[in-house]
Amino acid sequence: MSSKVSRRQFLNYTLMGVGGFMVSAAAMPMIRFAIDPVLASADGGDFVPTDQKADDVTETPIRVDYTIKDRKDAWYKSDVSNTAWVYKAGDKIIALSPVCKHLGCTVNWAGDDTHPNEYFCPCHGGRYEKNGKNVPGTPPTGPLDQYEVEVVDGLVHLGKTMPNTLV
Numbered sequence: 560m561s562s563k564v565s566r567r568q569f570l571n572y573t574l575m576g577v578g579g580f581m582v583s584a585a586a587m588p589m590i591r592f593a594i595d596p597v598l599a600s601a602d603g604g605d606f607v608p609t610d611q612k613a614d615d616v617t618e619t620p621i622r623v624d625y626t627i628k629d630r631k632d633a634w635y636k637s638d639v640s641n642t643a644w645v646y647k648a649g650d651k652i653i654a655l656s657p658v659c660k661h662l663g664c665t666v667n668w669a670g671d672d673t674h675p676n677e678y679f680c681p682c683h684g685g686r687y688e689k690n691g692k693n694v695p696g697t698p699p700t701g702p703l704d705q706y707e708v709e710v711v712d713g714l715v716h717l718g719k720t721m722p723n724t725l726v
Contacts, residue, residue: 606709606716611645613652613710620646620668620678620689623654625717643706643717644668644678646689648725654706655691656720661698678703692726702726 564572609625627639642665643654657665659680666687670679677694678687686694691703705725707718 606707606711606718607641608711609643609715609717611715613713613715616645616647616652616715618647620644620655622657622668623715623717641717644703645708645715648690652708652710652715653690653725654708654715654717655723656704656706658704659685659699660693660701660703661685666703690725691723 607625607627609623611621611623621644623643623645625641625643627641629636630639642657644657644666645652645654647653655678657667657678659666659682661680662682664680664682664685666678666680666685668678669675670681674686676689678689678691680686680699683698685699686697687699687703688694691705693699693702702723702725704720705723706720709716709718
């Protein structure tokens with residue numbers, strides 16, 4: 560049996576094919592956007608090396624400046640400078656973010672003469688204990704963030720910030 564395709568059926572098939580192609584062409588970028596994070600490979604170099612020797616870290620917090628080389632932001636690459644407060648608690652090296660939880664100002668260790676063993680935020684008088692815990696009755700709403708820390712070849716390497724696990 561031979562079934563002939565009428566002109567109307569041919570136009571329906573053609574329009575359905577072209578329409579399906581156009582819909583899939585429009586939907587592909589949205590699907591790719593949705594699954595792109597799953598397809599992205601995880602970088603192994605999440606830790607950034609600093610110039611701070613692990614043997615020189617004491618129980619007194621010291622300011623450690625470091626630079627993230629060639630940080631890629633969309634199509635723009637740049638070097639980004641960051642800071643951390645690093646000290647030793649027993650055998651463990653602790654690194655805290657200097658960003659105040661109140662308004663994002665930079666805190667300093669022993670920055671106020673009346674509170675020599677605390678972090679002090681000069682913007683609104685915020686205070687934090689050595690482990691990053693916010694002092695009750697002061698403006699900060701939470702503890703300072705903590706950096707992931709590892710020691711490689713005797714140097715302190717800092718990773719991503721995470722919520723403070725010390726308090």
